[in-house]
Amino acid sequence: MAMINTVLGPISSDELGVTLIHEHLILAYPGWECDALAAPYDREAIATVCVEALEQAKAYGLKTMVDATPIDLNRDVELDRMVSDRLGINVICATGLYMEAMGKPAYLKFRSQLVDTTTEIYETFMKEITQGIEDTGVKAGVIKVATGRGEISDYEERVLRAAARAQKETGVPIITHTEAGTMGPEQADLLISEGADPRRIMIGHIGGNANLQYHTSILDKGVYIAFDRLGIEIMFRDALRKACIIGLIGIGYANRIMLSHDYSPYWLGRSVELPDIAKTLLANWSYSHVFENIIPALKEAGVTDENINMMMVENPRRLFAGE
Numbered sequence: 390m391a392m393i394n395t396v397l398g399p400i401s402s403d404e405l406g407v408t409l410i411h412e413h414l415i416l417a418y419p420g421w422e423c424d425a426l427a428a429p430y431d432r433e434a435i436a437t438v439c440v441e442a443l444e445q446a447k448a449y450g451l452k453t454m455v456d457a458t459p460i461d462l463n464r465d466v467e468l469d470r471m472v473s474d475r476l477g478i479n480v481i482c483a484t485g486l487y488m489e490a491m492g493k494p495a496y497l498k499f500r501s502q503l504v505d506t507t508t509e510i511y512e513t514f515m516k517e518i519t520q521g522i523e524d525t526g527v528k529a530g531v532i533k534v535a536t537g538r539g540e541i542s543d544y545e546e547r548v549l550r551a552a553a554r555a556q557k558e559t560g561v562p563i564i565t566h567t568e569a570g571t572m573g574p575e576q577a578d579l580l581i582s583e584g585a586d587p588r589r590i591m592i593g594h595i596g597g598n599a600n601l602q603y604h605t606s607i608l609d610k611g612v613y614i615a616f617d618r619l620g621i622e623i624m625f626r627d628a629l630r631k632a633c634i635i636g637l638i639g640i641g642y643a644n645r646i647m648l649s650h651d652y653s654p655y656w657l658g659r660s661v662e663l664p665d666i667a668k669t670l671l672a673n674w675s676y677s678h679v680f681e682n683i684i685p686a687l688k689e690a691g692v693t694d695e696n697i698n699m700m701m702v703e704n705p706r707r708l709f710a711g712e
């Protein structure tokens with residue numbers, strides 16, 4: 390049994406229950422704050438939207454949500470705390486940094502010319518895990534790292550090495566963003582080479598391709614993987630993701646797979662009208678799609694209740710417990 394930092398304080402890994410391992414409350418690409426016509430940040434109103442959006446998943450039994458938002462994508466642990474408190478589910482927030490192309494690398498890239506920024510990033514992660522985020526008293530419960538399409542940049546490599554060191558010291562798991570179904574094995578290798586425990590690593594966004602050779606090459610390193618963009622069919626079709634999940638379970642990997650949506654109900658910036666084709670391809674994207682549509686489809690294909698429970702309850706618990 391391991392102790393886990395939630396935004397309302399520590400809990401034991403046995404208390405996690407049904408867990409969505411990679412979600413968000415807000416989507417905020419850096420630069421939204423430079424848009425003079427962006428809607429003002431109203432935490433109270435956003436919290437209401439998030440609580441409403443999560444209610445259906447809670448009705449399906451959701452007990453814990455990991456907010457995978459890294460520091461540089463407008464992470465707001467006060468918002469996490471409000472939502473957790475009002476809804477009565479555990480929320481685990483992240484320390485960590487996003488990929489170079491879409492995050493905020495400028496400060497650290499500048500400092501890299503002068504100092505050892507791998508150590509500085511590690512110190513940031515350690516501060517947020519052991520002492521808390523800013524002065525909120527909220528401690529990070531996961532470390533989020535990310536890499537770009539087809540390569541790991543020097544900046545991203547430093548972030549991954551810092552994360553591995555912090556994981557090694559604290560036991561806090563690492564969850565990753567991969568881009569377009571690339572660099573999963575390389576992420577695992579890099580983290581493990583720096584001393585991270587593979588049992589506390591989850592390689593994310595696996596469903597960006599349907600290549601079982603790619604999936605098993607990651608699994609064979611002893612890490613977890615997550616099909617954590619279910620419902621985002623604008624990137625890849627759920628039908629193929631389901632085929633991969635069913636196939637991998639069929640060859641014995643149910644104990645290494647997690648399911649989630651990478652959903653956020655509120656996007657910062659100006660409101661934007663999506664084209665009809667995008668609306669169609671995102672029609673199922675919500676916090677409850679896994680419960681409403683994916684799990685029933687997996688069961689219809691012969692996946693047992695025991696394996697569903699493994700993916701939704703046991704694997705998240707084991708990721709945090711290091712099993």
Ligand SMILES: [Zn+2]
Nearest residue numbers: 411413457651
């Ligand atoms: Zn995400």
